[in-house]
Amino acid sequence: MPKPAGVDSPPTPAVGLGALLADRELELRLVVAGPEPAEVHGVHASEMADPSPYLLGGELLLTAGAGLAEPQAGPASGADDAADAYVRRLVGSGVAALGFGVAPLHAEVPAExxxxxxxxxxxxxxxxxxxxxxxxARAVWRLMAEARTRELRRVTEAQQALAAAAARPDPVPAVLSRLAASLGGHVRLWPDGRAAGSPVPPEAPAVPAALDALLARVGRADGPATATDQADGRHLAAYAL
Structure with missing residues (x-):
């Protein structure tokens, strides 16, 4: 689910919630699905009514419901209000998902x-x-380690492919094409103007101007070696050569 403004996920590989649900040893059951596939960046267990001060964002929060209203205690509206406030705090902290452990406190996930x-x-x-x-938690850390290994392998293979492209008779277009393929995006050499990869889609009209500004900024003699920006939901990056 999208992160609230100002909430950043920890710098760890993301684990798709689907991968946890597919783990037959865990036997987790999806009760409520989010608007989009959730990505987990960590695990935290808490029975506090408000664990938000201890969250970084992106966690799978595990609870047995000790911080919630007791089953069948008080009017239903009071339990609904307490559950609503609890979930609102979690969403405001950027929690990726909530895992509810049934028994010994609750025989089932509370309806509220x-x-x-x-x-x-x-x-x-x-x-x-x-x-x-x-x-x-161990399953999440294992999946993270596997994701990190895959990413390191992908980076190593990309570096080898770029080195091979640079050794070709016409290295510039070869390197641009290889880099665009590795990134799955659009690559442009400034101020040369040569480009490779998928063109900027028409539904992202702000990207070309933002990219030109970013390249000009890095291309200055007193400019930074690298710079990043966002435009129309696209991530932009510029590097001085």
Whole structure:
């Protein structure tokens, strides 16, 4: 789910929630799906009514519901209000998903929590009694390590491909083409003007001007060696050669 303004995820490889749900040993069940595939950057377990001061954003928060209203205690509207406030705090902290451990405190995921997560579009998982929270955390760290290994392999292969392209008789277009393919985007050499890769789509009209400004900024004698920017939802980066 999109992060609230000002909330940044930790610098760790993301683990798709789908990968955790696919782990048969965990037997997690998706109760509420978010508006888009959630990405988990860490795991935190807390029974606090407000764990937000201890969150960085991007976590799968695990709880047994000790901080929520007791089952069948008080009017339903009071339980709904408490659950709604709880989920709003989590969403405001940038939590990626909520994992609720059933038993020993709750025999099932509280209905008011399901309603609140549905209302605020926070992914909600049911953690069965036989699955320990530490097992969920270990699965996340394992998937992160695998993602990091894949990324290192991808970077190494890209560097080797760029070195091979640079050794060709006409190295500039070869390097530009190889770099664009590795990034899956658009690459331009400034002020030469040569480019490679997919063209800037018409639904991103602000990208060309923003990219030109970024390249001119890095290209100055007193400019930075690197610079980044965002335009029309696209990530832009410039590097001095």
């Amino acid at each position: 929590l399901v309603r609140a997560c549905t209302r605020h579009r926070l992914p909600l998982l049911e953690v069965p009694p036989r699955t320990r929270f530490t097992a969920v």
